[in-house]
Amino acid sequence: EVQLVESGGGLVQPGGSLRLSCAASGFTFTTYWMSWVRQAPGKGLEWVANIKEDGSDTYYGDSVKGRFTISRDNAKNSLYLQMNSLRAEDTAVYYCAALGHSSVWFLDYWGQGTLVTVSS
Amino acid sequence: DIQMTQSPSSLSASVGDRVTITCRASQSITNCLSWYQQQPGKAPKVLISAASRLQSGVPSRFSGSGSGTDFTLTISSLQPEDFATYYCQHSLGSPWTFGQGTKVEIK
Numbered sequence: 001e002v003q004l005v006e007s008g009g010g011l012v013q014p015g016g017s018l019r020l021s022c023a024a025s026g027f028t029f030t031t032y033w034m035s036w037v038r039q040a041p042g043k044g045l046e047w048v049a050n051i052k053e054d055g056s057d058t059y060y061g062d063s064v065k066g067r068f069t070i071s072r073d074n075a076k077n078s079l080y081l082q083m084n085s086l087r088a089e090d091t092a093v094y095y096c097a098a099l100g101h102s103s104v105w106f107l108d109y110w111g112q113g114t115l116v117t118v119s120s
Numbered sequence: 121d122i123q124m125t126q127s128p129s130s131l132s133a134s135v136g137d138r139v140t141i142t143c144r145a146s147q148s149i150t151n152c153l154s155w156y157q158q159q160p161g162k163a164p165k166v167l168i169s170a171a172s173r174l175q176s177g178v179p180s181r182f183s184g185s186g187s188g189t190d191f192t193l194t195i196s197s198l199q200p201e202d203f204a205t206y207y208c209q210h211s212l213g214s215p216w217t218f219g220q221g222t223k224v225e226i227k
Contacts (some may be wrong), residue, residue, distance in 0.1 A: 020123035037164075045156070045164065045207055047216040059214040062121065079217040095163055104170045106154040 002026040002109045004096050009114030016086050016118075022079040022096030022111055024098035029077040030054075033099040036081045037106060038071060046092070049081065050099070061091075088120045122146050122210055126219035131216035139195040141222045146195045148188045152210040152212035155184055158205045158221075167206075168193065198224070 021035070036048040043104050046095040050059045052080040067084040079096050093113040099110030123146040151171040154166040165212050166175050168184035171191055171194065181196045196203055203226055208219040 028205070044221045045158075045209070045218040047209070047218065050216075061215045069172070100169065102169050102173055104152045104154075106166055106169040107156070107164070107209070108166055108175075110165070113164055
C-alpha cells in the first residue's frame with residue numbers, strides 16, 4: 001500500500017523558517033517525481049514545487065520561488081520542503097504527492113497533509 | 121502563467137442527476153489536464169488524467185473530455201459519495217495551476 005506521511009508542520013512566526021518532511025513507502029520512491037501542494041484554510045489547491053527522481057531538477061510556484069526549497073533523500077525514501085521567510089499567506093495544509101505519468105503528468109498519490117500556521 | 125477557470129463555482133444537484141463541470145485554460149494546454157475530487161477534510165484524489173483517461177479504481181460514471189482550452193468533467197449519475205469539491209489542473213510546463221474548484225452540494 002502506498003503511503004505518504006507528512007510531518008513538521010506547526011506554528012511559526014512571520015519571517016521564520018520551517019522544514020517539512022514526507023516519508024514514502026509502498027512504492028519505488030527513487031523512480032517518482034515528487035511534489036508539494038498546499039491549501040490555505042477554506043481555499044483551493046495551489047501547486048508549490050516539483051522535484052525530479054534524482055533531485056537534479058526542481059520547479060517552483062511564483063509565490064514561493066526564492067524562499068522555499070524542495071529536496072529529497074532517496075536513501076531514506078523522504079521528501080522535504082525547507083520554508084524560509086515565512087509569511088501569513090503561507091498558512092496552509094501542505095500535501096506531498098507522487099507524480100504519475102500517462103502521456104501527461106498528474107498528481108497520483110497524496111499524503112494526508114500537515115498544517116503550517118504563520119502567525120505572531 | 122496559464123490560468124484555469126472552472127464553472128460553476130458551486131452547484132446543487134440530486135442523487136441520480138447528470139452533472140457537468142467545465143474548465144477553461146487561458147491558452148492551449150493540449151490534453152495536459154487532470155481532474156481531482158476532494159472530500160471535506162481529506163486529501164485530493166485524482167479522477168482523470170490526460171483530459172479523458174479514467175484512473176484505476178475510479179467509477180465509470182466519471183468521464184472527461186476536451187482539448188486545447190476547453191474541458192469538461194461529467195458525472196453521469198450522481199451518487200451520495202460524489203458530493204465533494206472538484207478541481208482541474210494543468211501540467212503543461214511550470215508553474216502548474218489549479219482551477220478555483222467546483223463544490224457539488226446536495227439539493
